[in-house]
Amino acid sequence: MATKEKEQELIRRLQDAVIHYKVAEAKKIAEETVASGADAYTVTMEGLAGGMEVVSEKFDSHEYFVPETLLCAKALYAALDVLKPHIKVQAGGTRGQVVLGVMQGDVHDLGKNIIKAIFEASGWTVHDLGRDVPLQKFVEEQLKTDSDIVMLSAMMTTSMVGIKKLIPMIKEKNPKVKIMIGGAPITEKTVEEYGADTTADNAPNALKEAMKMLDTLRRGKAA
Amino acid sequence: MASKEQMTSLERVAAALTFGQPDRVPAAPLVCGATHRIAGLTYGEWSQCTDIEAMVRGHVDALDLIGHDGVVMLVDLSIEAHAFGCEIKFPESNTAHPNYDDPFIKSHKDYKKIQKINPRKTQRMKGVIELTAGLSKEIGKTHAIVGFVYGSIGVLSMLRGPEAFFMDLMEHPDEVMEAVQVVDEVLVEYAKAQLEAGAHSICYDHLYASQSILSKELWEKFEGPSVKKVTDVVHKAGALVSFHNCGNGIYFDMTEKWGKPHAVSHAYVADDVDSWEEHKAKWGKKIGTIGWIPPGPVAMLGTPEEIEEECKAEIDIFAPGAGFVLATGCEFGPNAPLRNAKRIVEAAKKYGVYK
Numbered sequence: 001m002a003t004k005e006k007e008q009e010l011i012r013r014l015q016d017a018v019i020h021y022k023v024a025e026a027k028k029i030a031e032e033t034v035a036s037g038a039d040a041y042t043v044t045m046e047g048l049a050g051g052m053e054v055v056s057e058k059f060d061s062h063e064y065f066v067p068e069t070l071l072c073a074k075a076l077y078a079a080l081d082v083l084k085p086h087i088k089v090q091a092g093g094t095r096g097q098v099v100l101g102v103m104q105g106d107v108h109d110l111g112k113n114i115i116k117a118i119f120e121a122s123g124w125t126v127h128d129l130g131r132d133v134p135l136q137k138f139v140e141e142q143l144k145t146d147s148d149i150v151m152l153s154a155m156m157t158t159s160m161v162g163i164k165k166l167i168p169m170i171k172e173k174n175p176k177v178k179i180m181i182g183g184a185p186i187t188e189k190t191v192e193e194y195g196a197d198t199t200a201d202n203a204p205n206a207l208k209e210a211m212k213m214l215d216t217l218r219r220g221k222a223a
Numbered sequence: 224m225a226s227k228e229q230m231t232s233l234e235r236v237a238a239a240l241t242f243g244q245p246d247r248v249p250a251a252p253l254v255c256g257a258t259h260r261i262a263g264l265t266y267g268e269w270s271q272c273t274d275i276e277a278m279v280r281g282h283v284d285a286l287d288l289i290g291h292d293g294v295v296m297l298v299d300l301s302i303e304a305h306a307f308g309c310e311i312k313f314p315e316s317n318t319a320h321p322n323y324d325d326p327f328i329k330s331h332k333d334y335k336k337i338q339k340i341n342p343r344k345t346q347r348m349k350g351v352i353e354l355t356a357g358l359s360k361e362i363g364k365t366h367a368i369v370g371f372v373y374g375s376i377g378v379l380s381m382l383r384g385p386e387a388f389f390m391d392l393m394e395h396p397d398e399v400m401e402a403v404q405v406v407d408e409v410l411v412e413y414a415k416a417q418l419e420a421g422a423h424s425i426c427y428d429h430l431y432a433s434q435s436i437l438s439k440e441l442w443e444k445f446e447g448p449s450v451k452k453v454t455d456v457v458h459k460a461g462a463l464v465s466f467h468n469c470g471n472g473i474y475f476d477m478t479e480k481w482g483k484p485h486a487v488s489h490a491y492v493a494d495d496v497d498s499w500e501e502h503k504a505k506w507g508k509k510i511g512t513i514g515w516i517p518p519g520p521v522a523m524l525g526t527p528e529e530i531e532e533e534c535k536a537e538i539d540i541f542a543p544g545a546g547f548v549l550a551t552g553c554e555f556g557p558n559a560p561l562r563n564a565k566r567i568v569e570a571a572k573k574y575g576v577y578k
Contacts, residue, residue, distance in 0.1 A: 157556030185519025
């Protein structure tokens with residue numbers, strides 16, 4: 001069992017490795033965490049999620065751009081792959097679950113992948129359906145996983161129109177599920193027109209929006 | 224009430240983009256892929272560039288129906304990558320794209336697979352050159368024909384897959400840079416060929432030169448010199464240099480430094496300003512704006528009143544002093560209502576007349 005000091009040291013080093021996209025170093029620290037007997041869940045949440053929070057801030061303030069963020073995500077996954085089998089507390093128990101995918105006919109999955117990394121780092125369970133996803137697949141996956149939120153990405157007007165068809169399909173099966181849409185042609189007007197719940201223009205904002213929606217859902221359940 | 228037009232569309236666009244005295248604000252709502260519906264082809268057939276005659280007819284008939292002032296030779300962003308050997312998928316009703324499950328460049332070691340090709344003889348690049356020549360014959364004296372080149376790092380991202388490519392920029396810069404040099408040579412020839420075929424301008428798409436994607440330093444390192452090579456050819460030919468970038472926070476300073484453009488087709492303001500009014504004040508007197516009607520919410524989903532209102536608002540800010548072409552900020556949706564493109568032209572005629 002690692003001491004509190006050792007755990008804090010691992011967390012700090014892991015944050016640094018993620019923020020400065022040191023992929024091999026992140027993996028090494030994760031292995032050290034497991035070997036030391038430190039709590040994998042705590043180190044994941046405070047080290048990896050803490051690191052990605054800083055990355056999100058750097059992305060928001062245009063200190064980091066897409067390449068840097070992707071490399072941070074690479075470091076994150078290098079560590080997460082090692083830590084995940086040792087996490088005793090289910091991350092989904094504290095945060096929510098999302099179904100995530102790129103609309104049918106669309107192969108632009110860069111934004112979707114960045115969102116996935118940021119959400120996973122923050123303790124969300126992400127059911128990633130990939131790109132060019134048939135509409136029915138979103139409906140089935142939401143029902144199967146009972147996810148709180150469905151996140152739909154479209155980068156073209158030709159794929160965006162599928163969202164209009166899909167939202168009633170999802171809501172018909174589960175009226176309570178929240179739907180976030182995003183991508184180049186999507187605006188607040190599209191949200192209103194298509195009956196979605198919200199949109200976000202980048203991954204950090206998507207996380208903030210998802211937290212708000214989850215809070216609403218859980219308060220609704222508690223009431 | 225629209226006044227009688229005094230110029231041809233070509234004269235109007237040229238006057239607007241050289242800060243001369245156009246009779247009214249030109250309108251060019253980037254009706255590209257949407258012409259497949261007028262050409263009588265599926266989007267997939269149209270994108271393959273095999274029936275050039277139908278593509279020419281589609282553009283000419285679109286001009287007749289919509290009344291815009293210029294056409295852009297954009298087919299899709301995979302034209303150049305296809306010619307370099309990338310496998311392309313042609314969905315019937317969606318934009319053609321690389322097969323990202325099996326990219327041409329599978330690892331950083333594969334950048335050396337990129338070999339120089341002749342755009343005049345290769346696949347769809349040849350098709351675009353022929354389309355330009357066909358349109359030049361039909362409308363070259365009356366309407367603006369804008370050639371289109373996807374920038375070197377854009378092409379490479381298609382060949383590699385964007386995610387891996389962006390990481391390669393930082394992890395394997397030398398391999399990427401070598402490939403950039405090869406792509407540059409081809410793009411220079413491609414621009415020349417489109418100019419020789421009758422294009423009045425070449426539009427260089429530098430999609431990654433914005434805060435949405437790359438830092439200014441990284442973009443400049445990898446694509447700044449490429450931009451110069453291509454635009455030098457265009458300037459030398461006496462044609463207009465334009466750019467397209469639908470990213471957020473575009474690097475206008477870099478675009479000016481490396482491309483000395485007449486105009487930029489854009490959907491968002493430059494990275495160093497906060498509003499369209501500021502953009503006009505800072506950049507609008509030296510670099511023309513082609514834009515910026517939002518393609519999704521306005522050009523595709525907008526009501527007639529919303530479209531008119533948006534066009535009027537943009538004209539109010541950008542028409543003074545010329546240097547403005549009313550257009551969508553990115554391609555007019557290939558599936559969007561064509562009547563809406565005509566509404567944009569009508570708004571330019573109604574609100575954009577210079578006294």
